[in-house]
Amino acid sequence: MAPSLLDTFRVLSSFDPPKGSLRDAPWEEYVDWAIAQGLAPLAAYNLEYRLAGADSPEWARDRLLSIYSGSVNDNVMKLVNLKQIVDELEGRKLLVMGAAAFAEAIYPHVGFRPVLDIQMLVRRVDVEGFSGYLSQHHFKPEKDESNSGAARVLSDGRTAIYLFADALGPDRREEVQGIFDRAKPWKVYGPSIFRPDLEDMVLLLVLEHARQGYQVPWLSFVDLRELVTGSTSMGSVYSRPLDMAALKERAKAWRLERALYTSLSIIERLFPETAAAVEASRPPLRRATRELLNRLVVEPVSVPGSHGVLRGADRLRRLLTGQ
Incomplete structure (x- = not known):
């Protein structure tokens, strides 16, 4: 066949x-x-x-x-x-997320994972200061065309940098502070650059999936596959088993249990070899909720080549992100 x-x-x-x-x-x-x-x-x-x-x-x-x-x-x-740009920057704590963090940490070669832009999680009080610092390196503010939810988008004409603050919303600043507290230093980029801990990175990626209504490149599901299975091809900060209890506890605190279930269920369909890791990581949901998410999101998103937009996408985003 x-x-x-x-x-x-x-x-x-x-x-x-x-x-x-x-x-x-x-x-x-x-x-x-x-x-x-x-x-x-x-x-x-x-x-x-x-x-x-x-x-x-x-x-x-x-x-x-x-x-x-x-x-x-x-x-x-x-x-x-x-x-x-950031190598000599001191006195800040800036977290690199997304493609820039993944390309070196979970892919065997930096060229395997295209880095279209750079996503950074910063404290709200650092948005203006770091934006001003970037302006000294020819970065100028741009409109957020992708509706990413970033507090600021800046570009030097070659690279866009997205600065996210209050990533979980203004009501969950304590949880955001926890992300900063658990972050791991990325020393090769200087004293101010960090990466989120593994469980936090999984949930931040899941949050991005949900906010984009699962209209994301399939490469993002490869990212999640590697994070969930412990990045066994590498020896990086993400090359360890997930702490399942911590993941589920944080998903509940972040109101991302539905989104976590959905993203995990998608990668299980796309990559059957992840079944054991997914089953252990999946948060408990009511049967009716699971069936709804499977029918409305998991099944249609898991079909390659589909160009359709999910029905009721805005409502689904609110459902999946706890809004």
Whole structure:
């Protein structure tokens, strides 16, 4: 039987792809979709260096490989630029989230995970001060076109930096303070740069999924897969088993139990090998709630190539983020 789009995705998004032929995979559909979903760099590397081409068409490999080359160069430029900007900054506690944190911590090669922008969690009192500091490095305020919820967006024309404050809302500042208290230093970027602890990073990623109504690139589900399974391909701050009790306790305090259930259920469908880790991490919900989330979010989002917007997306966002 010819590999489906989902089969092809699973093979080419693996850090240890199974050997075999992908000659009859749906390449016309997969290539454009994978590029749009941020999956092309990892797929290109797997095809070229792990699977000896897997009988894939040359045109598909060429297109994916060009994206991989560009991703490597772009990531290095953005991360080196970030280091140069913050390396000597002292007296702050700034948390790097999202792609910039993931590219080096959970992916075997920095080029596998495109870094389109840099997301940082800062204390509300540091928004103006750090924005002013960035302005000395040619960063200017920009409109938040993606409706990310960031307190400030700045760009130097090459890299956008999103500054988030009160990430859980003004009523849960104590929980946000806990994120800062548990954060781990990222010394290579200087004394002011930190990364959220593993359980906090999982929940911050889940929060992003929910706020975007699960209209996120599928690469984000690869991020979550690696966080939930302990980033076993690496030896980083995220390479350890999840503290399941702490994860569930924080999800309840952050009012993210529904979103955590939803995101975990999606990665279980996409990556069956995560079933044991997902089952242990999934928060307890009423059966009716589980069935509703499965029908309205998990099932439609888990279909590759779907371009539809979830019905009642705004209402779902409020439901999933406890608003």
